[in-house]
Amino acid sequence: MNMHIRSRFKHYFNKYIVESMQRKLMGTLLLVMMVPLLIFMLISTHISRGAVESSEISSNLSRMELSNSYIEEQLNWYNDFLFSALVDDKLVPSITTMDNISATNVFNTQSYIKDKLFGLYNGDEDILSVKLVSYGDRRFYKVENKDFYIENEYDEAKNNEAKAAIFKVDPETNSFTLARNIYRFEDQKLVGKLEMQVSFSFMEHIAEKLQSNEQESILLLDNHGNQLYTPIENDQSIKISEDISTKLNTPKGTKYFTKDKDYYFFQELMNEQIILLKVVPEEVMMVGAVYIGQTGIAILLISIFLTIILSIIVSNQVAKPIVALSRKMEHVEENNFSVEIDTSRSDEIGHLNRKYKEMINRIKELIEKDYKREMENRDAQFLALQSQINPHFLFNTLQVISGMALKRNAKDIYAMTQKLAFMFRYITNKRGDLVYMKEEVNHLNNYLYIQKVRFGDNISIHLFVDEAVNEAIIPLLTLQPIIENSFKHGFESQIEKGHLKIDIQKVFDEVEIIIEDNGVGMPIQVLEKLRGKISSNIESQNRSIGLKNVDSRIKLYFGREYGIEIFSKESEYTKIILRMPYQKGSELNEYFINRR
Missing domain, CATH: 3.30.450 (Beta-Lactamase)
Structure with missing residues (x-):
């Protein structure tokens, strides 16, 4: 256990002190300036404590002697008053x-x-x-x-x-x-x-003058140490032990002693038949020393504060170039290659700055080349995907159109054909990979119309679109591939009536799309396998536009923190949540310029 603690201490000491030139310089300055000041404060506090104790003892002894005189004078008055009655x-x-x-x-x-x-x-x-x-x-x-x-x-x-x-x-x-x-x-x-x-x-008025603090106790004792009278009510109970009683009756010159961190001051009255006792707790005796100590601590803290500021200024002036370079290295680690590095110095640090700047520029060029190559690869894949049409979907659609041609009039066939034509035109009319949400939703409505006609009363569809997201941007063909999975894998083999719910709304500064169906769902093993494929960086060889492709495009355009989440339970439901930042079309160019 001790070895582990020493190892941890050594690790943090090396990390935060030894390996930092600025902290080592600050620590050295602090030690040089603070150690003498701390020693001086300790010595002065000790001396002041003794001086305060001596002063308080002298003051209390004087008060006790004065109170003794007052009490003796009062007792003599009673004696004279009684004697006057005899005359x-x-x-x-x-x-x-x-x-x-x-x-x-x-x-x-x-x-x-x-x-x-x-x-x-x-x-x-x-x-x-x-x-x-x-x-x-x-x-x-x-x-x-x-x-x-x-x-x-x-x-x-x-x-x-x-x-x-x-x-x-x-x-x-x-x-x-x-x-x-x-x-x-x-x-x-x-x-x-x-x-x-x-x-x-x-004795009440005499005790009031004798007592200078509420925590002090004034007692009147007999010569055996028994308590006769307490002039002033005290919250604390004073118990006169045999040891204290013995000290009160021991002849000696000094009229005080200490016991259990309390100070006892006493005076004998009426031929030692009465003892006036004052008990002062240590914290009351040393209250002056406490104030001096608090003042010293305040001065020490202020000195530490000023010393730290001075050490920071000095260490920054000495280690500033290296510290600045170190901080800029941290920015580069966060993929920020636009940092400015001072190359005007002619010494070794300037040479280091110039070489590091050259290295950053080379890394930046390599990243830009790699990024352009990846974008070109993505565009090529998407162009290829745009050109293909799902044969299974076309076959079923044509079958429906043929059945409608026999059973219905030309208006239904016309509407069906129009929806399909709009879909083809939306897919093949390349305007860029990013479109407005309202355009993507319009394409989705055409697709859902065809599927509704295909499944008839065996399926119910609920689509909610928040008007606030109409002008938001979204990658082309993001919604249809996800919803197509619900029909292809969720409803085709299901006997019960299917329910499909689509919610598109703005949540704070993000767009959240929730697609949920009551299809056949997925076993936990299949779900985990699908999640693994989506989260992996391995490119899928499948030429269909699937969940992996949609998730990759979302992350490519908006960042790794966005994308698709999948939840499913076998024979119950499948839910897909898609998140991306809320960006209006007017902010499109500026957004992607900054990202690249």
Whole structure:
């Protein structure tokens, strides 16, 4: 198989490259000019890819640091906002003296707490709830979904007594809580806790600025790699594997890494409790390099195009005389001997042109002599054929005339005799081998009249002639010999009634003649043998005007692509289709002058 492929490749390479001086010259020019350009494009594309990657990494790191600052600033604002609520001298008494005051004061105190909590709750749209816990009387107050709740039986351990803000993430609600303990000023006793739950949705506007492409993903993770929140809806699903989670928690200076052709940029927030992660696909990172590569490809294609044009111009200037001679040789192969060959050059190519022109002239003279000899032979054959009359046909015609003389009056005999006289005159009155179609059809009508009288009701004849073909030219005695075969071979031995159909019409730029009868037909062996005789170049020794003679004359005058086709089936039908070009009588002389 490999040997065959190499052999085919070698064959086409020799045919289209090695054996063509023009292509070899073009190929050499292309190689000399394109190889350095291609190497330069590959190197520059590689360098630009690295430069674009470095630039994109630096840009994303800067954006991540800036976003980290924005988020930290926002979290500090929530912390300061919560702390500002503690700086109130009424807050501690309101959660430590509830059991020692009157009912009116209890109502006023609860109203105060309610207003305080609602003030915090309405402070920002991302705040989900605010809760105040009193450890002394085990109560807690809560504002959530714009409702105020009080629970008198509250049991929560004082598990964190830090004075700083307490930060806690809630993955189930995509939120976090900020809490601050409340201490009584006199003895610094822990008496309660103020807690605010905030949704991570406050990061939406920050993520929008951080995301520069729809294919990028912004995620908020906890320190275990669990996804807390996705600020912006993404079509693609990002799965944080253990390998990625490990890299996020590995201390290192660079805040990015690559995994599976994706780039991961991250920043830790709130003492590394939260990780802001940005995932950028490689195709997004390298979009600038892709544009540079596309521009380079466009420049390369333009360069190739210009190089090809230049190589064509140069190769044509160098190999033009030989290429021109080669093309003219191809025209001569198509029997076009009227090509013009430049013989003005005095070098070796001019000598070659002169010798080739002399050879063409000699070939042309030999062909013309052979063609004239063939035409003279054809004319002699046709003159001989014109002078003969089918004895069988004459005998039958005379028999009919004799019978009519006994049985009918002189008018029928007169008509029969007239038709026969017209036929003789048409055959013997030589006006050239080409006639108008209307003349050939008129002769055919005379012939069909005689045959109709001869066969009587045993045969029906249908003749259709398209008026568009009346002025078309056709070789003399083309139709009668074909139709005569239908009577001679198709109807004479047939018992059933015969049907003969003749259609003559113009089909596009051709004349199509279809002759069909329901005679005895031909076996397939006889049909193939007849087709072989017609298609062969061997001259028939039969002196009758038959199908072979008609087909040969059509091909002689109009070309090998025209002629006769025969179709037949034994005991059913025989169909003959004759095709020739549609040529009017006014175009006759010009047509044949050009052919000769």
